[in-house]
Amino acid sequence: MEDIQEFSEIKFQGIKINYLYICKRKLWLFSKNITFESTSDKVLLGKVLHEYSYPKENTKEVLIDNLIMIDILSDGSIREVKYSSKMKEADIMQVMYYLYYLKQKGIQKQGIINYPKEKRKEVLKLTPEYEEKVKQALKEIEEITTKSIPPPAQKQKICKSCAYFEFCWG
Amino acid sequence: MQKSLYLTSNGRLKRHENTLYFEIGDEKRAIDIENVEQIHIFGEVDLNTKALNYISQYGIILHFYNYYGFYTGSFLPRKKNVSGDVVVRQALHYLDREKRLFLAYCFVESAVYHMMRNLRERKEAEAFLIAIEDEWEKGRFNISNIAELMGLEGRIRNIYYQSFNQFLPDDFAMEKREKRPPTNPINALISFGNSLIYSHTLSQIYQTQLDPSISFLHEPSEKRFSLSLDISEIFKPLIVDTVIFKLLNNRQLELEHFDEDLNYCYLNQEGKKIFLKEFQNKLETTVRHRQLNRNVSYKGFIRLECYKLIKHFIGDQIYSPLRAWW
Ligand code: SF4
Numbered sequence: 001m002e003d004i005q006e007f008s009e010i011k012f013q014g015i016k017i018n019y020l021y022i023c024k025r026k027l028w029l030f031s032k033n034i035t036f037e038s039t040s041d042k043v044l045l046g047k048v049l050h051e052y053s054y055p056k057e058n059t060k061e062v063l064i065d066n067l068i069m070i071d072i073l074s075d076g077s078i079r080e081v082k083y084s085s086k087m088k089e090a091d092i093m094q095v096m097y098y099l100y101y102l103k104q105k106g107i108q109k110q111g112i113i114n115y116p117k118e119k120r121k122e123v124l125k126l127t128p129e130y131e132e133k134v135k136q137a138l139k140e141i142e143e144i145t146t147k148s149i150p151p152p153a154q155k156q157k158i159c160k161s162c163a164y165f166e167f168c169w170g
Numbered sequence: 171m172q173k174s175l176y177l178t179s180n181g182r183l184k185r186h187e188n189t190l191y192f193e194i195g196d197e198k199r200a201i202d203i204e205n206v207e208q209i210h211i212f213g214e215v216d217l218n219t220k221a222l223n224y225i226s227q228y229g230i231i232l233h234f235y236n237y238y239g240f241y242t243g244s245f246l247p248r249k250k251n252v253s254g255d256v257v258v259r260q261a262l263h264y265l266d267r268e269k270r271l272f273l274a275y276c277f278v279e280s281a282v283y284h285m286m287r288n289l290r291e292r293k294e295a296e297a298f299l300i301a302i303e304d305e306w307e308k309g310r311f312n313i314s315n316i317a318e319l320m321g322l323e324g325r326i327r328n329i330y331y332q333s334f335n336q337f338l339p340d341d342f343a344m345e346k347r348e349k350r351p352p353t354n355p356i357n358a359l360i361s362f363g364n365s366l367i368y369s370h371t372l373s374q375i376y377q378t379q380l381d382p383s384i385s386f387l388h389e390p391s392e393k394r395f396s397l398s399l400d401i402s403e404i405f406k407p408l409i410v411d412t413v414i415f416k417l418l419n420n421r422q423l424e425l426e427h428f429d430e431d432l433n434y435c436y437l438n439q440e441g442k443k444i445f446l447k448e449f450q451n452k453l454e455t456t457v458r459h460r461q462l463n464r465n466v467s468y469k470g471f472i473r474l475e476c477y478k479l480i481k482h483f484i485g486d487q488i489y490s491p492l493r494a495w496w
Contacts, residue, residue, distance in 0.1 A: 033252060034480065
């Protein structure tokens, strides 16, 4: 059980890294469990999971600590599925964080980001520069999420499709 | 939009494989469970845990009403959106006297604003509107505790309800507002509508991180989900009363839609159906939201009120209650 919890913690941190690059306010709200699930999210998620639930033969079931099972493919990569490549830097950093985490465990892997809608994938390797960036990001997350009030809302393009849109601007 | 389902007939809610059915006698109606947010049960309905478990998987809330149409309780599936942080801060706003009074005042202010809004266009009610304005302006700056605020609100509400006699059909005249039990049709309508607003507001609160049992205007001990009472104040005049005016003035509801018992006056099944239809129409009616630049339904405005409260609690933005601008 502990392992599974640890796994969701890794995922959780990964999403935070992603949000750090998208919107710091979103990161703060998410870190306080203030989340809203929009109906369209649900539908989309269901669709993607359905399309990309790879057959078992393709994945290694147990890799480390009984942890990352579903996301590690048999070719030794970890994979993230993203809806679009719009948030590229954020997505890359999220995967870099997973690679960094694995490296602490003594496991070297490469990362793959699938963009199913665009029928595209991106292969990533953890470089020393990225490693440094991940460490910086973790520090910054700590700083933002320990503040007692959220960073103020700032209108940007992605607000319109953000699940917090009505929360921030209504 | 996620739908509200109103079951006014007697029957059985039943899960068969991956479908939920409402069975009335031999008739079987499939329910589009993915698009349902809440089910309001007015009739005598049987259901078992198999159905309940299935319903809760989808996060659907069940609201129950008794024979007379009074809210009796809700089945709330395990809550997904929990934030300890929000709850703690919500409680802090209750414990701090000033902070609590501020929020309580906001709810009343918005309620009074919407009452006045309802009377503004009605020539016949002008004297009452002036009386409310007087009472409000005289009283609002002299409030030092919740009891005084409640008293002021009560006085205003009395004037407000009296004004109904001026513009509603004569056969729906009301001596005074009486809650329990309502013994005349207009009181029955107000009570029925208020029950509905309460449960709908609870549904919206439930989808957020707010704790429905920590309230400000009403005492948290008053009812289990007293925050729903607080927020309902804003929407009673805005939604319930306007639905009542419309149904009565258009003669869609007549005296024949009411039944009377020894102590009660209440809507019969046909009457409930008419009311629920119009009520649902109102909830789904949309208004252009100026900041969002999107259409927001009346139901959506209840949700936005919840969001504004969360923002207030987390120190993001001071709460400013809805004042219908359209
Ligand atoms: S709506 Fe905009 S400001 Fe608010 S969390 Fe989303 S991206 Fe950030």
